[in-house]
Amino acid sequence: MNVITVKNLTISYNKKPAIKGVNLNIASGSVIGIVGPNGAGKSTLLKGILGLLPFDTGEVKIFGKDIEDSRKRISYIPQREQFDWDFPICVEDVVMMGRYAHLPIVGFPKSGDRQIVEEVLKKIEMDKYSKRQIRQLSGGQQQRVFLARALAQESDVYFLDEPFVGVDAKTEKAIFSLMKELKESGKTILVIHHDLGKVLEYFDKLIMVNQTLIAFGDSKEVFTPELINRTYGGKLTILQKTEELIS
Amino acid sequence: MDIINQYILEPVQYEFIQRALIASITIGISCGLIGTYIMLRRMSLIGDALAHAVLPGVVVSFMVAGKSELALFIGAVVSGILTVLLIGFVNRNSRIKEDTSIGIIFTGAFALGILLVSQLKQVHIDLSSYLFGDVLGVSTGDITLSLIIMFIIIICIVVFYKQLLITSFDPTMALTIGISTTVVHYMLMTLLSMSIVAGLQSVGVILIIAMLITPPATAYLLSDSLKKILILSALIGVLSSVIGLYLSYHLNFASGASIVLVAVTIFLLVFLFSPKEGVVTKLIRRRESVRTVLLEDVIKLTYKFDGSIEGVSLADAIANELGISNSKVQGALKKLAERNLLESPGGKHLLTEQGNDYALKLIRTHRLWETYVTKEKVIDMEHIHPEAEKVEHVLTEDLVDELDEELGFPEKDPHGSDIPRKK
Numbered sequence: 001m002n003v004i005t006v007k008n009l010t011i012s013y014n015k016k017p018a019i020k021g022v023n024l025n026i027a028s029g030s031v032i033g034i035v036g037p038n039g040a041g042k043s044t045l046l047k048g049i050l051g052l053l054p055f056d057t058g059e060v061k062i063f064g065k066d067i068e069d070s071r072k073r074i075s076y077i078p079q080r081e082q083f084d085w086d087f088p089i090c091v092e093d094v095v096m097m098g099r100y101a102h103l104p105i106v107g108f109p110k111s112g113d114r115q116i117v118e119e120v121l122k123k124i125e126m127d128k129y130s131k132r133q134i135r136q137l138s139g140g141q142q143q144r145v146f147l148a149r150a151l152a153q154e155s156d157v158y159f160l161d162e163p164f165v166g167v168d169a170k171t172e173k174a175i176f177s178l179m180k181e182l183k184e185s186g187k188t189i190l191v192i193h194h195d196l197g198k199v200l201e202y203f204d205k206l207i208m209v210n211q212t213l214i215a216f217g218d219s220k221e222v223f224t225p226e227l228i229n230r231t232y233g234g235k236l237t238i239l240q241k242t243e244e245l246i247s
Numbered sequence: 248m249d250i251i252n253q254y255i256l257e258p259v260q261y262e263f264i265q266r267a268l269i270a271s272i273t274i275g276i277s278c279g280l281i282g283t284y285i286m287l288r289r290m291s292l293i294g295d296a297l298a299h300a301v302l303p304g305v306v307v308s309f310m311v312a313g314k315s316e317l318a319l320f321i322g323a324v325v326s327g328i329l330t331v332l333l334i335g336f337v338n339r340n341s342r343i344k345e346d347t348s349i350g351i352i353f354t355g356a357f358a359l360g361i362l363l364v365s366q367l368k369q370v371h372i373d374l375s376s377y378l379f380g381d382v383l384g385v386s387t388g389d390i391t392l393s394l395i396i397m398f399i400i401i402i403c404i405v406v407f408y409k410q411l412l413i414t415s416f417d418p419t420m421a422l423t424i425g426i427s428t429t430v431v432h433y434m435l436m437t438l439l440s441m442s443i444v445a446g447l448q449s450v451g452v453i454l455i456i457a458m459l460i461t462p463p464a465t466a467y468l469l470s471d472s473l474k475k476i477l478i479l480s481a482l483i484g485v486l487s488s489v490i491g492l493y494l495s496y497h498l499n500f501a502s503g504a505s506i507v508l509v510a511v512t513i514f515l516l517v518f519l520f521s522p523k524e525g526v527v528t529k530l531i532r533r534r535e536s537v538r539t540v541l542l543e544d545v546i547k548l549t550y551k552f553d554g555s556i557e558g559v560s561l562a563d564a565i566a567n568e569l570g571i572s573n574s575k576v577q578g579a580l581k582k583l584a585e586r587n588l589l590e591s592p593g594g595k596h597l598l599t600e601q602g603n604d605y606a607l608k609l610i611r612t613h614r615l616w617e618t619y620v621t622k623e624k625v626i627d628m629e630h631i632h633p634e635a636e637k638v639e640h641v642l643t644e645d646l647v648d649e650l651d652e653e654l655g656f657p658e659k660d661p662h663g664s665d666i667p668r669k670k
Contacts, residue, residue: 050423071425078419087287087416088473097417100409101424108409133471153424 002064003028003157003188004049009058011041011048017056018044022213026205028156031179031189033203033219035196037232040210042192046159049190050076062157072101074157075150080142080166085135091145092130095120098152120151124174140171147178158182160191176202199223258496263383270385270449271492271506273393274458275484277400277442279466282459283480284435286467287415292346293331295456296353297436298443300330302360302452305377310367316388320396320444327440328433330356357452380451380503382492393445400438404477407434412473449488450503457507458484465514468521483513540640543609544569545579546588549598550606561596607667612647613639614660614667619650621661 006024010017019041026032034042047053049060051067062070075098098120099113121127124144134142143163150158163175179189179202190207193199199206199219206222208214208231215222215231258264285294304326305319312318330352337348364374376384404411413421414431421428439459446455466479491506498505519527548565562576569576580596583589588602598606616638642650648669651657660666 052419052422068425071423074423076420076423078417082419083417088467088471088476089412089416090472093412093473094416097409097413097420100413100426103409105410106406149420 002026003062004190005059005061005064006049007059009045009048009060010056011044011053012056013044017211019048019209020212022058022209024207024213024216026188026190028188029183029186030204031183031191031202032205032207033191033193033199034207034209035193035199035231036209036214040231042209043161045207045209046161046190046192050074050159072153073155074159075101075153075155076159077146077150077161077163079161080139080146083134085142088133090131090133091121091126091137092117094134094145095148095152098149098154101153101155116152116154120148123151124148124178138168139166140168143167143171144174147175151178156187158187158189160189162192162194165194196228254497255493258493263385264492264496266385266387266390267382267449267492267496267502268489269390270382270393271488272485273390273397274442274446274449275462275486275488276481277393277397277445278455278458279462279481279484280400280404280477281435281438281442282484283463283466283473283477284411284415285439285459286463287473288435291456291460292349293334293436294439294459296334296349297327297330297439298446298452298455298459299360300353300356301327301440301443301447302377303356303363304329304360305447306360306363306367310363316392320392320441323444323447324437324440326356327443328436331433331436376451377447378451378453379501380447380449380454380506382449382488382495382502382506385448389448393448396441396445400442403434403438407431411435449492450506454503454507457510458488461507461510461514462487465510465517468517468524483510487513536640541569541571541575541579542582543605543640545576546583546598546602546606547609549580549583549589549596550603550610608644609639611667611669612642614664615647615650615654615657616642617660617662618654618657618666622654 002025004024004026006022009022010020012018022045034045036042044053048055049062049067051060060067062074067074095117096109096113099109099116103109103113118127118130121130124147126141126144126148129137129141134145137145147163164172167175179191182189183204191203193202200223203219205217206219207216208222208227210231215227259268282294285291301323304322304324306322307326308315308318308322311322334345334348334352337343337352338345341348343351361374373381375381410421410426410431413424413426414428418428421431442459443452443455446458450458462483463476463480465483466476469479470476487510488506491509492502494500494505494509495502517525519525522528545565548568549561552561552564562573562580566573566576580589583602584591587599588605590597590599613636651669657666
C-alpha cells in the first residue's frame with residue numbers, strides 16, 4: 001500500500017497558486033528529498049500533505065485514510081528559525097511533546113512515556129542535557145532535540161523541513177544515519193532540502209518541484225542536468241508565463 | 248511587634264479588609280497564571296484590549312439584571328469573546344494587520360461602554376470604580392465570583408497543561424498531531440475575560456493589563472521553567488496586590504494604582520538585581536571577571552618566566568607583555584601572595600605549589616580549547632590563540648573535562664606544545 005497519495009493537489013495564497021496539480025504516490029521505506037528553488041512551493045507541498053493548509057483542489061491520503069485519521073502516525077520537524085528559543089522549556093519537555101500525540105485529551109504523561117523520552121535522548125546523545133533550557137544548546141544540539149521529539153512520537157512518516165541548515169558536521173552525520181535507520185525499519189522520511197550538493201548521498205528518491213511537479217523518481221534517474229535545469233532554470237514555463245499574464 | 252499589629256493585623260479585623268484581602272489574593276493568582284500564557288504568546292496587546300472591551304458587557308448586564316454577579320460575569324465574558332471574534336473577523340477579511348484591528352475594535356467597544364454609562368442615569372454605576380478599581384469596596388458577591396473564577400482558571404491550566412504548552416511553543420506541531428490551536432485560543436480568551444472580570448473591582452479596566460503582564464514578566468526573569476514561572480508569577484501577583492491593598496488602606500491611595508506600582512517596583516528590583524540576569528548583577532559580575540582575568544594572566548606569566556626574572560623587573564616584564572601599567576601588576580602580585588598562590592623569598596617571585604597547579608590548569612584549558620576549535624574547524628590557526636586567551640578564563644572545569652574526553656585526551660595542541668594532564 002502507498003504511504004502517501006497526492007492527487008491533483010493545488011494550493012494558493014491570495015489566489016495565486018503556490019503549487020499546482022501535483023500527483024504523487026509514495027511507497028514506504030524510503031528517504032525522499034523535496035528540492036526546488038526558493039519560492040517553488042516546497043513548504044507549501046509539505047504543509048499541504050500535512051493538512052495544515054486548505055486545498056483549492058485535490059486530495060491527500062496517508063495510509064489510505066484522511067490526514068485527520070492518520071495524525072498519530074506522522075511527525076513534523078519544522079525549521080529551526082521558527083521557534084522562540086527563549087521559551088521557558090527544557091530539552092526533556094520538548095521531547096515529551098512527541099508523546100502528546102498518544103495521550104488522551106485529559107491525561108498526563110505516564111512512566112512509560114517518560115521512559116521512551118529517556119531512551120530517545122540517550123539514542124541521540126542528548127541525555128546529559130535533558131534539563132537544559134533550549135537556548136543554551138548549540139544549533140546542532142537544538143536540531144537533534146527536535147529529531148528526538150519526532151522519534152518519541154514513534155510515527156511512521158517523518159516530515160523534515162530543512163534539517164541540515166546551520167548544523168555542525170556531527171549533527172549532520174547523526175541526522176543522516178538516523179534517516180537511514182528509520183528507512184531500514186520501514187519508515188518513510190520526507191525532507192525539504194535546499195542545497196543540491198549531497199542530494200545523491202542523502203536521498204533514495206527526489207521530488208523536484210517548481211510550482212508544478214517537475215519530476216519524481218529514483219534520485220539517480222531524475223537528478224539529471226536536464227531536469228535540474230527545468231527545476232531551477234531561469235526560463236519560465238509556458239504555464240507560469242500564462243499565469244503571470246492572467247494575474 | 249506593635250508596628251506589625253498596628254499596620255498589618257489590626258486592619259484585618261474589619262470585614263471590608265478581609266474581603267479586600269481575599270479579592271487581592273484571588274486576583275493575584277488568576278491574573279498571574281493566565282498572564283503567563285498571555286506573555287509567552289505575545290498577546291499583551293489583546294489582553295489590554297479585552298480589559299477595555301468588557302465595559303459595554305458590564306453596563307448591559309447592569310441594565311438587564313441590576314447588580315448581579317452572575318450577570319456581570321456573563322456580560323463581561325460575552326463581550327470579551329465578541330471582541331476577540333470581531334478582531335479576528337476584521338483581520339481575516341481585510342488587509343488590516345492584527346494590531347491595528349485590535350486598536351480599532353477595543354477603543355470602539357470601550358467608547359460604547361462609556362456612552363452607555365452616561366446615558367443610563369437611572370442605573371447607578373460607579374464608573375470610576377470600574378476604571379480605576381476600588382479593592383476596599385468589594386462585596387461578598389464579588390468575592391464568591393472571583394473565587395469561582397480562580398478555581399476555574401487553576402483547573403483549566405492543570406487539566407489542559409499540555410494543550411496550552413504545545414500551542415504556545417509550537418502551534419504547527421499542535422496542528423499536525425490534531426490539537427486545535429483555535430479551540431485553545433478561545434479557551435484562553437474566555438479564561439482571560441474571566442480573570443479580567445475578577446480584577447475589575449480591585450484594579451480596574453485601565454490598569455488590569457499590568458496585573459496580567461508584570462508578575463509573569465518578573466517571574467520569567469527569575470526562572471527558565473514554565474511550572475516555576477506559573478507559581479512565581481501567582482506569588483508575585485498576590486504579593487503585589489496585598490501590599491498594594493495595605494498602601495491603599497493606610498495612605499488612601501487609589502487601590503489599582505498602588506497595586507500596580509508595587510508590581511512594577513518588584514519587577515524593577517528583579518530586573519536590576521536578579522541573581523541570574525539582573526542588570527546590576529551582570530555589571531558586578533563583569534567587573535569581577537575583569538579582575539579574575541588579570542590575576543590569571545599574571546599567574547600564567549609568572550609560571551612562564553619561572554623565576555628567571557627577579558623582583559620588580561618581573562612586574563615590568565608582565566606589564567609589558569599584557570600592555571598594562573606596572574602598578575596594576577604589582578597589585579595583582581600582592582593579591583596572589585595573599586591567596587597563597589605566590590611567595591617571594593629574597594625578592595624573587597615564585598609560584599607556590601598551589602599557584603603552579605592553577606597555572607597548569609589554565610594552560611590545559613587554553614591548549615585543549617585550541618585543539619578543539621582546530622579539530623572542529625571553527626576558526627583558523629591565526630585566530631585561535633587570542634580566542635583561547637579569552638576562553639581559558641571562563642570555561643568551567645567540568646566543561647574542560649568534557650572537552651578533553653571528546654578530543655580523546657590529546658597530548659599536543661595544534662602549535663605542538665604539550666597539554667598538561669589533569670591532576
